Amino acid sequence: MTCAHFVLSLICLLSIAQVSSSLHQETRLISVNVGDSVTLQCLYDDDDDGNPLFFWYKQSLRQEPKLISIHYSFDRKGTFHDEFKDNRRFTLKNEKYSLILTIYDVQVSDSATYYCAKSINSYSLEFSEGTTVFVKDTNSLFIALVQQSDSETIHSGDSVTLKCTASTGSCDGEPSVYWFKNSEDHHPSLIYTQSDNSDQCERKTNKTQTCVYNLSLNNLDQSNAGTYYCAVTVCGRIVFGNGTKLELKEH
Structure with missing residues (x-):
């Protein structure tokens, strides 16, 4: 990174x-x-x-x-x-x-x-x-769907990879992906942006493609707890996932 x-x-x-x-x-x-x-x-x-x-x-x-x-x-x-x-x-x-x-x-x-x-x-x-x-751009006919798992249980010292699956339409420009973290102690904050094609993408038809974007977190502790949102921007639109909640459990 x-x-x-x-x-x-x-x-x-x-x-x-x-x-x-x-x-x-x-x-x-x-x-x-x-x-x-x-x-x-x-x-x-x-x-x-x-x-x-x-x-x-x-x-x-x-x-x-x-x-x-x-x-x-x-x-x-x-x-x-x-x-x-x-x-x-x-x-x-x-x-x-x-x-x-x-x-x-x-x-x-x-x-x-x-x-x-x-x-x-x-x-x-x-x-x-x-x-x-x-x-x-609410007038755009572009349709996108962003999916995330609901929650992940973690322990101190663990590593986790959050997955975001985005199905997007075809238009000029490549999708950009943003990861946000929201916790009880802080306002939502942008923690990572991703604008390359390093993740696996599969074109379903001439008009749509599905890509998987990953966010890896290592050596976790209490400060990593919170909800992580994936957002995809393409064709002048931004679509948010439903968020993945990381919950810290003591061993």
Whole structure:
């Protein structure tokens, strides 16, 4: 499992980056329909860093991060960059200790992970955890089915392989697979992305194919307990499995 496979691959791409304890995006996953609006919020601490620069970045799967905006802590509106400049679908707001990015009339191309970042000098760039936005095209005729086993019983030190079977229609582009974990102590979080064809796929007809995607977990302990969801995105749609619950049992 290489660094590029993780949603935090942004940090691998930028050698000066680090995860910040003073920035926080409470919502880790948002699913919306085409045409909806979505609001991303980044909370930051009141500290003695002077006048730090704040940024919003967009990272689509298998693409380098794109700079959306930049502004100072005292700047209410900020400045958009490149393709986001003069795009009325995007707005910025800087409230007290809160950076807010709103995207209106969302499109399938807005599906990505959005990070806020802070820089207090030219040698460091601190990132939040990021929020992944999935945009669903409800007008698509595409049909997909994602199946998972209901539960698995594990013991400390065990290993387990979670299986996700996805039957998808045929369209341009390869399916991408995401694994999420949800537990009582944490919000749902994206833990792994998979966009290659290394798993076994079988084409049933000219219009459909079935693929099996696996997630291997080793040396398990209590922190691994929770429900793991498989989600497949293809043809502008996202389809979630029903989730596999991992329950830890004492020997």
